[in-house]
Amino acid sequence: MVSRPDRDGDQQVRLLDDAWDQAAEHWRDGMAREFDAGHLAPLLRESRGYLDALRALMDTLEAAERETEG
Amino acid sequence: MSSVHADIDALTGLREALVRYRHAQREVAGRGEEEIRLVRASLEAKASRWRAQLAQCQAELAACQERAAQAAADGPAADGPAAGDGQADCSGYARAAEQAGERLEQVRRWQQRIDAEASEFQGTAGRFADLLENDLPRTEEHLLAIVRSLEAARRVQAPGA
Numbered sequence: 723m724v725s726r727p728d729r730d731g732d733q734q735v736r737l738l739d740d741a742w743d744q745a746a747e748h749w750r751d752g753m754a755r756e757f758d759a760g761h762l763a764p765l766l767r768e769s770r771g772y773l774d775a776l777r778a779l780m781d782t783l784e785a786a787e788r789e790t791e792g
Numbered sequence: 793m794s795s796v797h798a799d800i801d802a803l804t805g806l807r808e809a810l811v812r813y814r815h816a817q818r819e820v821a822g823r824g825e826e827e828i829r830l831v832r833a834s835l836e837a838k839a840s841r842w843r844a845q846l847a848q849c850q851a852e853l854a855a856c857q858e859r860a861a862q863a864a865a866d867g868p869a870a871d872g873p874a875a876g877d878g879q880a881d882c883s884g885y886a887r888a889a890e891q892a893g894e895r896l897e898q899v900r901r902w903q904q905r906i907d908a909e910a911s912e913f914q915g916t917a918g919r920f921a922d923l924l925e926n927d928l929p930r931t932e933e934h935l936l937a938i939v940r941s942l943e944a945a946r947r948v949q950a951p952g953a
Contacts, residue, residue, distance in 0.1 A: 727823035734816045741809030748802035753938060761931045765923065769817065772920035776824050779913045783831040786902040790838050790895075 728777040735769055800942050807935040814928045821921060828910050835903050842896035849889035856882035 742762055746754065860882060 727820045727827065730823075731817060731820040734813055734820065738809055738813045741806050745802040745806035748798040749806075757935070757938075761934065765928065765931065768920060768923050772821075772916050775913050775916040776820075779909055780824070780827060782906060782909050783827055786831055786835060786906055790835065790899050790902055 726777075726780050728773050728780050731769070731773045731776065735766060735773065738766070797946070800939055800946075803935055803939045803942070807932055807939065810928060810932050810935065814924050814932075817920075818924050821917060821924070824917070828906075828913075832903070832906065832910075835899055835906070839896060839899045839903065842892055842899060846889060846892040846896055849885060849892050853882055853885035853889050856885045 742758070746758075
């Protein structure tokens, strides 16, 4: 069964979060904090917003297919 | 790799993760668009099928009613669809036409809902696409610049340089 794109997108967010956690273990200076606040956090926030919207739309698409079967 | 360069290794790994993220999320977005297209096409096919079914049911109902009217005009001995009380019985055709009409209307409502929700979604999707195509590559370049500056500061030869 093919997985839904929104779920795969969520998995990618988790992978990037993990990659940041690993990087943050060795990169803790002011530049790291600036990168987190100015680049990574907005990226993850925007990604999660998109994936929430995609999830809602995928739910609607699935419901549409299910309700109009037959 | 020496632990002295652990931060460089970590940043290089993070940059590679960002590149993978950009490609993977671009594919996710593409699959999302494809899902919308497929379900729209599926609903249009269903609407087309129910429109044809409705037209056929309505034609059969009209033919039944015409036969019934003819039978009534010809008198009680004539052949034709008749209920026990002598009234024409086209109710089966009427019911089938009604059901086809309801199914068609149901599909149309879903089509309208999906059009509305997909239209609303396009704004969010457009911002995300812009982020993947423009912002994220800049972030990757920014990280690369940091890595290079760290390497230069420590006189470390950059991988592949």
